[in-house]
Amino acid sequence: MAQIRVAFLGPAGSFSHEAALQLYGPSAAEFVPCVSFAVAFSAVQRKTAHCAVIPFENSTNGSVVQTLDLLADHGNLYSDIVVHDEHYLAVHHCLLAHKNAAVQQGPDSSYRSITKLYTHPQAWGQCEQFLSRYYKGVERQDVSSTSKAAEIVSRDATGQSAAIASRFAADHYGTSILEANIEDKHENTTRFLVLRNLESMRTDGAAGLPETDNNTMASHIEISPPSQKQKVLIAFTINHSSPGALADALLTFKTHGMNLTSINSRPSLVRAWQYIFFVECEAISHAHFDDVAEKMLQGLRNVTESCRNLGNWRDRLLAG
Numbered sequence: 001m002a003q004i005r006v007a008f009l010g011p012a013g014s015f016s017h018e019a020a021l022q023l024y025g026p027s028a029a030e031f032v033p034c035v036s037f038a039v040a041f042s043a044v045q046r047k048t049a050h051c052a053v054i055p056f057e058n059s060t061n062g063s064v065v066q067t068l069d070l071l072a073d074h075g076n077l078y079s080d081i082v083v084h085d086e087h088y089l090a091v092h093h094c095l096l097a098h099k100n101a102a103v104q105q106g107p108d109s110s111y112r113s114i115t116k117l118y119t120h121p122q123a124w125g126q127c128e129q130f131l132s133r134y135y136k137g138v139e140r141q142d143v144s145s146t147s148k149a150a151e152i153v154s155r156d157a158t159g160q161s162a163a164i165a166s167r168f169a170a171d172h173y174g175t176s177i178l179e180a181n182i183e184d185k186h187e188n189t190t191r192f193l194v195l196r197n198l199e200s201m202r203t204d205g206a207a208g209l210p211e212t213d214n215n216t217m218a219s220h221i222e223i224s225p226p227s228q229k230q231k232v233l234i235a236f237t238i239n240h241s242s243p244g245a246l247a248d249a250l251l252t253f254k255t256h257g258m259n260l261t262s263i264n265s266r267p268s269l270v271r272a273w274q275y276i277f278f279v280e281c282e283a284i285s286h287a288h289f290d291d292v293a294e295k296m297l298q299g300l301r302n303v304t305e306s307c308r309n310l311g312n313w314r315d316r317l318l319a320g
């Protein structure tokens with residue numbers, strides 16, 4: 001069988017790359033680095049990749065809003081994309097610099113020669129305590145990924161720049177690690193979604209993708225029996241001028257025995273101050289699960305303005 005192609009936020013060495021490697025193993029797949037989440041979404045929509053591994057939420061910094069905005073699909077560009085699986089990755093950040101940089105350490109154990117820090121926007125919020133303690137007032141430059149940040153500092157030997165990225169990125173770009181584990185919470189974990197093309201799933205069936213190696217869970221989570229729960233993600237909009245419209249929509253989940261696991265909202269971009277809601281719910285998986293989910297969707301269509309099923313997959317969070 002031809003190797004599957006797995007799209008991820010590149011360049012190599014990102015946390016998304018690490019998650020993709022944990023899921024599919026180093027030799028069973030071809031890993032396709034993408035410059036943005038949007039490019040990874042397009043690759044799945046256009047079927048140039050079998051799947052994409054995309055961050056959805058972080059235990060310290062919350063939802064990845066860029067991912068939600070792409071799932072909202074305002075331009076109707078990703079109509080065939082659905083969530084197929086999830087993966088939890090333990091995220092430990094390091095402060096990286098060029099391997100020969102003459103970084104000078106100050107009395108408070110900060111590196112005072114550093115005047116510019118690079119990382120992905122999601123990472124700042126995961127290291128805020130460390131940054132406000134040692135690097136208050138230092139310029140922060142957003143870049144497309146933590147691995148891009150590592151690549152940038154690997155080319156600057158002046159000792160003035162540092163990146164926040166993983167040990168994996170440090171190894172990949174040959175940088176030195178000035179500080180390890182600078183995340184605010186040791187249990188810092190990012191949940192990734194595996195996105196697939198619904199049309200290819202229908203034609204390829206189960207043969208499309210190998211079973212993921214989802215036993216390699218976040219290392220701090222104890223090994224426990226796999227969850228029996230199935231999750232569903234729905235995006236919907238409601239009539240904002242109708243009192244109780246959101247309550248009616250949420251009641252539909254309860255009526256069908258679904259437990260809500262996350263709720264997010266983002267601007268609908270149709271009218272100002274109106275929102276698209278993302279509700280994720282779960283229930284014990286059973287033979288009739290798909291029928292129940294379909295009935296719930298029918299119910300939701302009666303009380304929402306628009307409603308889209310973004311897929312269902314097995315809960316991978318092992319009870320710790």
Ligand SMILES: O=C(O)C(=O)C[C@]1(C(=O)O)C=C[C@@H](O)C=C1
Pocket residue numbers: 009013014015016017055058064091120122123144145146147190
């Ligand atoms: O920049 C990376 O390394 C990514 O894979 C992106 C990303 C994210 O957007 O959440 C992934 C995991 C971490 O939470 C930080 C950054």
